[in-house]
Amino acid sequence: MSETATPILEVRGLRSGYGGVTVLKGLDMDVGNEVFAVLGANGAGKTTLLATLARLIPLQGGTIRFRGNEVSGLPAFETAGRGVGYVPQEKGVFADLSVFENLCVGGMIGQRDRDERMAEVFGLFPDLAALRTQLAGTLSGGESRMLACGRALMQDPKLLLLDEPTAGLSPLYVDMFFEKVREIRATRGVSIILAEQNATKALAVADRVMVLSLGEAFLTEETGSLTTEKLKQGYRI
Amino acid sequence: MNLDWLDAFLIYGFFTIVVVSGLGLLLHLQLGLARIANFGVVGFFGIGMYSFGVLYVKVDWPFGDPWQFLVCIAAGTLAAGLSGVVVGWLVGDLNEDGVLVGTLGFATAVFILATTEKELTGGAQGMGGLQFPYDVGGVKANELLWLVITAAVVGGIVFYVWRVHRSPYGRLLVAVGSNEPLARSLGKPTFRTKLWLFAVTSAGMGLLGAMYGVMERFLRPTNLGVDITLAAMVALVLGGSARVWGAVVGVVLTVGFFDIIVQNYLPVPVEWYSQALPVMREALFGAALILVLMFRPFGILGDMRRDKLMRSLHGD
Ligand SMILES: Nc1ncnc2c1ncn2[C@@H]1O[C@H](COP(=O)(O)OP(=O)(O)O)[C@@H](O)[C@H]1O
Ligand SMILES: [Mg+2]
Numbered sequence: 086m087s088e089t090a091t092p093i094l095e096v097r098g099l100r101s102g103y104g105g106v107t108v109l110k111g112l113d114m115d116v117g118n119e120v121f122a123v124l125g126a127n128g129a130g131k132t133t134l135l136a137t138l139a140r141l142i143p144l145q146g147g148t149i150r151f152r153g154n155e156v157s158g159l160p161a162f163e164t165a166g167r168g169v170g171y172v173p174q175e176k177g178v179f180a181d182l183s184v185f186e187n188l189c190v191g192g193m194i195g196q197r198d199r200d201e202r203m204a205e206v207f208g209l210f211p212d213l214a215a216l217r218t219q220l221a222g223t224l225s226g227g228e229s230r231m232l233a234c235g236r237a238l239m240q241d242p243k244l245l246l247l248d249e250p251t252a253g254l255s256p257l258y259v260d261m262f263f264e265k266v267r268e269i270r271a272t273r274g275v276s277i278i279l280a281e282q283n284a285t286k287a288l289a290v291a292d293r294v295m296v297l298s299l300g301e302a303f304l305t306e307e308t309g310s311l312t313t314e315k316l317k318q319g320y321r322i
Numbered sequence: 323m324n325l326d327w328l329d330a331f332l333i334y335g336f337f338t339i340v341v342v343s344g345l346g347l348l349l350h351l352q353l354g355l356a357r358i359a360n361f362g363v364v365g366f367f368g369i370g371m372y373s374f375g376v377l378y379v380k381v382d383w384p385f386g387d388p389w390q391f392l393v394c395i396a397a398g399t400l401a402a403g404l405s406g407v408v409v410g411w412l413v414g415d416l417n418e419d420g421v422l423v424g425t426l427g428f429a430t431a432v433f434i435l436a437t438t439e440k441e442l443t444g445g446a447q448g449m450g451g452l453q454f455p456y457d458v459g460g461v462k463a464n465e466l467l468w469l470v471i472t473a474a475v476v477g478g479i480v481f482y483v484w485r486v487h488r489s490p491y492g493r494l495l496v497a498v499g500s501n502e503p504l505a506r507s508l509g510k511p512t513f514r515t516k517l518w519l520f521a522v523t524s525a526g527m528g529l530l531g532a533m534y535g536v537m538e539r540f541l542r543p544t545n546l547g548v549d550i551t552l553a554a555m556v557a558l559v560l561g562g563s564a565r566v567w568g569a570v571v572g573v574v575l576t577v578g579f580f581d582i583i584v585q586n587y588l589p590v591p592v593e594w595y596s597q598a599l600p601v602m603r604e605a606l607f608g609a610a611l612i613l614v615l616m617f618r619p620f621g622i623l624g625d626m627r628r629d630k631l632m633r634s635l636h637g638d
Contacts, residue, residue: 139507140507141503141506141507160506160511161506161507162506162507162508162509162510162511162512163509164507165506165507165508165509166509169507171507173503173504176501176503176504177504178501178504179496179497179500179501179504179505180500180501181496181499181500182493182496182497182500186493186496189490189493190490190493190494190497190505190508191508193490193494193508193509193510194508194509194510240508240509
């Protein structure tokens with residue numbers, strides 16, 4: 086992150102959760118122009134963190150600054166309008182719309198020509214092009230994840246939030262998907278926050294990694310300097 | 323042209339089909355696309371009917387028909403649209419149960435207001451003084467022309483629904499209905515989208531209510547029974563809530579069967595007309611709704627076929 090002056094995302098003292106339950110208990114993080122992996126065991130709060138950043142869960146405290154502006158109080162649609170693309174862990178597509186229409190609704194905002202953006206998505210995920218008239222509700226798990234990702238990319242996001250994009254997929258798909266993440270990063274230069282359980286795969290694409298443990302950042306490090314020993318400690322609790 | 327075969331009953335039968343089809347089509351936008359189950363259709367219908375009626379009969383307008391008529395019907399439509407914004411704002415963020423209770427409560431409130439505000443509405447006795455804004459020679463010819471005009475309005479609604487299905491707005495409605503949290507991260511204000519939907523569809527329901535009132539020429543709270551909402555809902559579910567034509571086909575099969583075939587061509591004892599038939603009608607609609615939900619939950623026109631539409635529009 087040393088190469089970027091101001092981080093694209095600055096999170097300070099973030100508290101959030103559900104109803105009276107606080108899941109994230111005062112989280113600090115800075116994300117620059119990079120792939121930032123969020124690791125942690127099941128229930129560590131990865132999904133809560135990404136949904137909070139997408140402004141779908143209200144804050145209980147702290148601040149979120151996106152590209153220099155405070156967005157903590159903004160509704161989800163305005164955060165998206167400012168360039169946050171969100172791919173949730175589950176239900177990332179509109180089941181009642183076709184593949185084509187899912188990409189259309191993804192592309193409702195954004196300046197560039199929609200067909201051009203869609204052609205790029207089809208270039209990235211050629212399988213989707215063949216399925217364009219199929220209802221998203223009838224897609225396989227892998228196809229559905231590709232569509233969710235394509236839909237978010239249609240927004241031309243500056244920051245892409247990917248929540249366990251490969252959970253439950255076959256190994257072939259998992260490898261393919263991480264390859265795509267690398268490709269998205271290389272061709273678009275978009276910042277990516279990638280929540281993952283699969284540490285090995287995530288470390289292979291990430292520049293930096295944060296390990297969440299019981300709602301707090303156990304550590305944040307450059308991928309290169311992270312030792313297996315430290316990683317294990319983060320997962321142990 | 324010999325119109326002897328077309329008696330008053332038949333004109334009313336067709337008129338009911340046309341009006342309920344219109345309501346079913348508007349409900350289709352709410353329920354079929356955005357998955358908002360509005361159980362208060364008749365409330366918006368009633369706001370339009372009574373706003374129009376009260377303005378037309380009770381206000382001293384400086385101009386006569388057709389302007390008086392047109393201004394009042396526009397005002398009735400607007401009033402229904404505004405009530406739609408208010409109700410939409412109140413129930414917009416609620417879950418299905420909240421929407422059900424809220425819209426049903428709204429319809430009940432409209433019914434009670436129509437009954438208790440005797441000064442304005444004539445209460446349970448009703449209110450006369452409505453008339454067609456024209457006279458083309460005789461009651462039958464006037465009613466027939468009103469049927470044609472109403473059919474043209476419903477034709478306009480069909481066209482609007484058809485366009486919405488193919489528009490980005492329609493896609494956004496389906497997206498909101500299909501997965502609201504995700505739709506909020508698309509960058510468009512989904513709450514405002516729902517409010518706009520409520521405004522437009524409620525205005526349409528109000529317009530149909532006003533037009534219904536004109537045909538009746540006499541407004542009574544009993545015009546605002548739950549059977550209107552039920553008929554629109556049965557028709558929509560029977561025809562398939564996700565299809566443009568579902569509502570129309572459903573209305574022809576339910577209201578058409580009952581109001582035309584049973585009432586005109588079956589040898590029903592005369593004394594049944596006031597009591598037994600309306601009850602049978604509601605029972606039949608209720609039974610049809612239950613049967614369809616049990617056996618063909620997507621209606622007799624089949625499952626959602628938006629993918630087919632997409633294939634024809636964008637496929638190769
Ligand atoms: N909708 C919810 N309501 C209440 N608690 C929740 C909800 N979703 C998740 N949690 C709780 O929040 C914690 C973090 O969950 P989550 O963010 O999904 O973790 P992860 O994505 O890392 O597996 C867990 O203890 C979980 O039980
Ligand atoms: Mg999760």
